Amino acid sequence: SDYRPRWCRVGERLAEEGDTDFYDETLRKHHGLVTDTRRQFEMMRPESFRRIKRLEDGEEIDLDRAIEFIVDKRAGVGPLAQVYWRRNKVERDVAVAFLMDMSASTDEEIDKQKVDYSDDDEFNGDPRNYFQWLSQRRALRAIEPPKRIVDLEKESLVMIVEALEAIGDSYGIYGFSGYGRDNVEYHVIKDLGENFSDRVRRRIDKIQPIRSTRMGPAVRHTVAKLNEYDAKVKILILVSDGRPQDHGYGRDRTEKEYAVHDTHQALMEAKRSGVVPFLITVDKEGHDYMKQMCSDVGYEVVDEIEQLPRRLTTLYRALAAD
Known part of the structure; x- marks a missing residue:
């Protein structure tokens, strides 16, 4: 058997803190979507x-x-x-852990040819001032730095945090990267049981691309955290931009199947322990390996990467509806 127990070293650390500007700006830019999402989540509250x-x-x-x-x-x-x-x-008894890919590839810029005007209907002022507002908004968008995959991951977290704070579900946010089996980096952005605060807002700001994508150990470490937490329903949502890969994550440099099998094994272990895992990828070629990696686990390939924030909240509502 190629299964290697206690093979990797996971280094858990508290994520660095930046400032709250990214969080606040995301709320401002997506005010309409945030408000609608929060309202939809509030409808999930059970009868009193x-x-x-x-x-x-x-x-x-x-x-x-x-x-x-x-x-x-x-x-x-x-x-x-x-x-x-x-x-x-009656209280909801749900705990969810979001595991975010912080690999170097998340530094990739989103297709500049795709200009997203989906939030141009978020104006809520005097209708007579709409076109002036729209002109200013598009001018600002034109000079903004190109958006990267990691920026969309962070925006997605802002959306889901606002929704979860409205409904009261317990949640943790973690990021992973590293290089090699002795250095799996595991960043705690918000731990399960930790109250939401400006410190969490500042940690979201500092989520950034680092190194590689050794998924299996990161999944196992997150499942261990969920299993220590007292909740009736436990969910793990992993957000990534590509297949698992890392230095030495296979029999040789070119072999990619071991990483996929190891991640699949970690997901099966999660299910057996009572955790509901779900994977979201923005890799358009993701079906090729996700079918194998998630044979008995739910997953979604988000074809339009700009829809990641909206899809993450929608998928969570479906997973936690019961």
Whole structure:
């Protein structure tokens, strides 16, 4: 067997902090989408209370159960007087970990020929000023530095954080990269159980391309974190821009299958432990290896990379709907 337990060294570290400008600017640029997403997530909240019946003590008497009790008692059955009910507050019990690819390839610029005007309808001022606003917006867009894959990953995190804060689900955000089996870098942007704060906003700002993509160990480390966290539903969402690859992540320099098999094995281990894994890639050629890597795991290839922020929130809603 080629399975190598305890083969890699994962170095967990707290992510560096930048400033909050990126987070705040993303909220400003995508105000309409953020507002709509937050509203949709708020609709996922369960009913506030669930009625618990057949109690010996409670808020009110359950008349149907009281009649049954009297009938049974007269018949000599002698049941317990469980004739009360009370309302129990229902809470969502979901924990999700987002694992973000911080490999060097995420520094790649998005196709400059594709200009995204999808947010030109986010104007919410006086309609008479719309065209002036639109002209200024497009002028600013023209002088903005080219957007990279990692920038879209960061924007996606801003969107999902705003949505999750609205619904109250527990979440962690982690990034991974490294070089070689002895140096799998694992960056904690927000740990499970950590409160959202300006420190998290500043860490999102500093997410940046680093080195390679040794997925298997990063998945296993994240699953271990989820398994230590107390939640009924546990979800792992991995966001990447390509296939797993790293120095020594195969039998030789040209062999790529071992990395795919190792990641598949890590995902199967996640499922067996009760974690629901899901992979999202912006690699248009991703179907070639994702079918093999995710044979029993959900995945999506995002063909239009600019749609990543919208797709991430939509997919999470579907995964956590129950």
